[in-house]
Amino acid sequence: MTSTKNNFEFLVEYITTKVVEMLIKDRQIGLEEALLLFHNSETETFEKLCDRKTDMYIESPGYLYEIFQEELRRGTIRGV
Numbered sequence: 001m002t003s004t005k006n007n008f009e010f011l012v013e014y015i016t017t018k019v020v021e022m023l024i025k026d027r028q029i030g031l032e033e034a035l036l037l038f039h040n041s042e043t044e045t046f047e048k049l050c051d052r053k054t055d056m057y058i059e060s061p062g063y064l065y066e067i068f069q070e071e072l073r074r075g076t077i078r079g080v
Contacts, residue, residue, distance in 0.1 A: 011057045012050055018061030019068060038068065045071050
């Protein structure tokens with residue numbers, strides 16, 4: 001059980017790191033701003049990433065980044 005929990009936490013942290021890196025590069029913003037943007041309580045992507053039931057933690061960082069970008073454009077995640 002501990003190994004599964006550690007794997008889950010590692011994947012969430014890894015994906016978060018990659019998504020934040022993409023935000024920094026694409027939006028040309030700083031680390032703090034990118035972290036705040038991704039962790040913002042008004043967005044669903046990070047919340048769903050941290051929920052094991054959604055299985056979003058097994059998706060690629062690029063896929064999650066696209067979902068996050070769509071959410072920022074529309075204000076919601078569709079189909080997730």
